[in-house]
Amino acid sequence: MEGSSALLVLAFIAAVAFIARIINRKPHRKLKHPPGPKPWPIIGNLNLIIGSSRPHRSLHALSQKYGELSMLKFGNIPVVIAASPEMAKLFLKTYDTVFASRPAQSGGRYTTFDFSDVTWAPYGQYWIGAQIFLTEVLNPKALKLYEHVRVEEKRTFLSRVHSLSLSGKPVVLREEVYRYSLSTMSKTIFGRLCFQSHESDGGNTLTLDQVKALLDECFVMGGALNIGDYIPWLNFLDLQGLLKQMKALYNKLDRFYSDMIDYHLTHRELSVSINALDSLLRKVRIPPEVKLTRENVKGMLQGLLAGGTDTSVIAIEWSIHEIMRHPRVYDKAKEELERVIGKSRWVEEEDFSQLPYLEAIIKESMRLHPIAALLAPHLAMEDCNVAGYDISKGTVVMINNWSLGRDPKAWDKPEEFMPERFMVEEIDMLGSNFALLPFGSGRRMCPGYRLALNIVRSTLANLLHGYNWRLPDGMTPEEVCLEEEYGFTIHPKIPVAMIIEPSLPAHLY
Numbered sequence: 001m002e003g004s005s006a007l008l009v010l011a012f013i014a015a016v017a018f019i020a021r022i023i024n025r026k027p028h029r030k031l032k033h034p035p036g037p038k039p040w041p042i043i044g045n046l047n048l049i050i051g052s053s054r055p056h057r058s059l060h061a062l063s064q065k066y067g068e069l070s071m072l073k074f075g076n077i078p079v080v081i082a083a084s085p086e087m088a089k090l091f092l093k094t095y096d097t098v099f100a101s102r103p104a105q106s107g108g109r110y111t112t113f114d115f116s117d118v119t120w121a122p123y124g125q126y127w128i129g130a131q132i133f134l135t136e137v138l139n140p141k142a143l144k145l146y147e148h149v150r151v152e153e154k155r156t157f158l159s160r161v162h163s164l165s166l167s168g169k170p171v172v173l174r175e176e177v178y179r180y181s182l183s184t185m186s187k188t189i190f191g192r193l194c195f196q197s198h199e200s201d202g203g204n205t206l207t208l209d210q211v212k213a214l215l216d217e218c219f220v221m222g223g224a225l226n227i228g229d230y231i232p233w234l235n236f237l238d239l240q241g242l243l244k245q246m247k248a249l250y251n252k253l254d255r256f257y258s259d260m261i262d263y264h265l266t267h268r269e270l271s272v273s274i275n276a277l278d279s280l281l282r283k284v285r286i287p288p289e290v291k292l293t294r295e296n297v298k299g300m301l302q303g304l305l306a307g308g309t310d311t312s313v314i315a316i317e318w319s320i321h322e323i324m325r326h327p328r329v330y331d332k333a334k335e336e337l338e339r340v341i342g343k344s345r346w347v348e349e350e351d352f353s354q355l356p357y358l359e360a361i362i363k364e365s366m367r368l369h370p371i372a373a374l375l376a377p378h379l380a381m382e383d384c385n386v387a388g389y390d391i392s393k394g395t396v397v398m399i400n401n402w403s404l405g406r407d408p409k410a411w412d413k414p415e416e417f418m419p420e421r422f423m424v425e426e427i428d429m430l431g432s433n434f435a436l437l438p439f440g441s442g443r444r445m446c447p448g449y450r451l452a453l454n455i456v457r458s459t460l461a462n463l464l465h466g467y468n469w470r471l472p473d474g475m476t477p478e479e480v481c482l483e484e485e486y487g488f489t490i491h492p493k494i495p496v497a498m499i500i501e502p503s504l505p506a507h508l509y
């Protein structure tokens with residue numbers, strides 16, 4: 001065949017192949033997204049959530065309408081809401097590797113030194129290294145080394161409560177519980193207190209109230225929805241004024257953690273034998289070979305202090321509120337403590353396994369009042385099909401913990417406070433039962449749950465064991481507040497004031 005004819009044949013074959021390809025081309029598959037309200041141009045569905053004082057409830061109402069998996073758009077960003085144990089399991093277990101990252105939101109950037117803490121760090125080398133470090137600091141063996149801190153702080157707490165109880169007047173325990181939790185976390189992390197006190201004020205410029213205000217602001221800003229995160233070209237306008245507040249907060253946090261680090265470097269020998277800051281500063285790198293900067297250290301300290309202090313306090317507070325609303329529960333808990341511990345000593349960490357009713361109260365409180373009503377947001381790292389729906393890379397996933405605890409398919413009479421439900425069957429709260437996820441589940445599950453549960457159990461058990469509680473005259477159990485105040489975490493709007501009277505022999509106080 002001559003060259004020109006061969007070319008003609010090849011051209012003919014190519015043309016036929018091209019036409020055949022066009023004819024056979026499958027139509028581009030239309031993506032099937034979870035159902036949800038129609039988004040507006042530019043803002044998407046932001047109107048449904050901005051300004052909501054309790055977004056978990058707004059999202060719960062949305063799920064009631066659109067189903068256990070629904071989708072919104074915040075600006076141009078798809079946001080998927082998972083509102084049933086089955087859906088939570090798909091995101092946190094079946095496809096955990098796909099959804100184990102976090103969106104880069106301003107709240108995370110400014111409150112955690114550019115995503116240096118474990119909570120906000122995107123999934124990757126840095127997060128893995130930071131997580132390994134936290135496991136070293138928070139595993140059972142390490143916690144045993146810090147046990148003396150918890151024992152000491154518990155003693156101080158109980159003796160302060162005793163002084164308050166002597167007045168015979170109603171006492172609000174929120175402040176005392178906060179002091180106890182912050183002192184315990186502070187000594188575990190820094191090896192000393194991080195606020196001014198007669199015990200150790202060397203180098204501390206902030207009072208307890210100022211540190212509390214700082215950490216509270218972190219939670220509020222961490223949970224704040226900044227419009228500019230979803231409509232980036234509007235970010236420079238800072239329409240809600242949030243960026244300005246976040247930058248000011250960043251500067252305050254920077255001063256606080258810089259002071260703590262500098263003081264530690266010059267007075268290392270004064271701190272208790274072992275603490276997280278010391279082990280962090282001795283590490284130049286964290287595995288797998290990630291170089292650790294001073295900003296990273298500040299971020300990790302922030303993750304531990306903020307993540308560990310308020311959360312335990314809130315868990316304790318909700319339990320106290322529910323106990324005060326249910327005298328029957330109070331009586332049963334007191335009876336258990338008297339039977340197991342007796343009247344001649346306080347409750348120790350080794351006793352917890354013998355106190356199933358106390359454990360049931362804690363679980364039931366966390367079911368109805370999950371501290372993180374919405375788990376920290378997860379982010380899809382690649383396209384994925386979940387329950388028959390297409391979820392695109394870059395989608396933000398919100399797991400509505402508040403909905404999980406109220407799922408009528410999972411819980412009998414879900415609105416009722418009934419610790420007894422945990423006495424008839426073993427229900428786990430550490431990530432394997434997807435109807436009860438106070439600490440989340442999967443790769444991003446809370447690494448501090450052991451320490452948290454130690455603090456929560458110890459405080460509640462000893463308050464109940466060492467004191468008789470009653471409401472002030474004229475106040476009924478139904479009047480104890482269950483209204484929620486929302487930030488990144490949720491606490492009771494009005495703390496209960498109660499009269500407490502010592503119930504153990506005087507020499508124990």
Ligand code: HEM
Pocket residue numbers: 118119120131134138303304307308309311312315371372375376377437438439440441443444445446447448449451452453456
């Ligand atoms: C009752 C107390 C606590 C509760 C209810 C709680 C709950 C949670 C929840 C729900 C998450 C998010 C899980 C997810 O995104 O799926 C979380 C993450 C985290 N918690 Fe806790 N927590 C508590 C105490 C603590 C303590 C004491 C510490 C540290 C000492 C701590 C450190 C963290 C950290 C670092 C993360 C981020 C994990 C990650 O994103 O990889 N938490 N916690």
